[in-house]
Amino acid sequence: MSKIFVWKESRDSVYYRLQVEGADDGRSRRKILNKLTDWKPAGHGTNSTGPVYIFVKSFESRTRLVEWAKEFPHEIFLINRKGDHVSINKKKR
Numbered sequence: 012m013s014k015i016f017v018w019k020e021s022r023d024s025v026y027y028r029l030q031v032e033g034a035d036d037g038r039s040r041r042k043i044l045n046k047l048t049d050w051k052p053a054g055h056g057t058n059s060t061g062p063v064y065i066f067v068k069s070f071e072s073r074t075r076l077v078e079w080a081k082e083f084p085h086e087i088f089l090i091n092r093k094g095d096h097v098s099i100n101k102k103k104r
Contacts, residue, residue, distance in 0.1 A: 018090040025069045027076055035061030
């Protein structure tokens with residue numbers, strides 16, 4: 012199962028990074044990556060769960076990020092400054 016995380020680059024930044032991991036079957040990977048065409052690719056690699064893709068995009072505010080996430084078809088977890096993972100668009104599984 013794919014996991015998607017997003018975090019702010021720094022406190023002063025308007026840029027957010029998004030990480031997709033565990034999308035190892037071609038169909039689910041394509042579905043997710045096709046929804047991220049407005050994000051700029053920033054890197055890729057692998058970990059124990061499979062391929063990892065990282066993207067970057069600027070948002071005026073966290074509110075705009077959450078608005079975007081609510082339209083995204085997969086659950087996205089925001090990694091806050093404490094390192095906690097908080098769902099910002101709860102999706103039923």
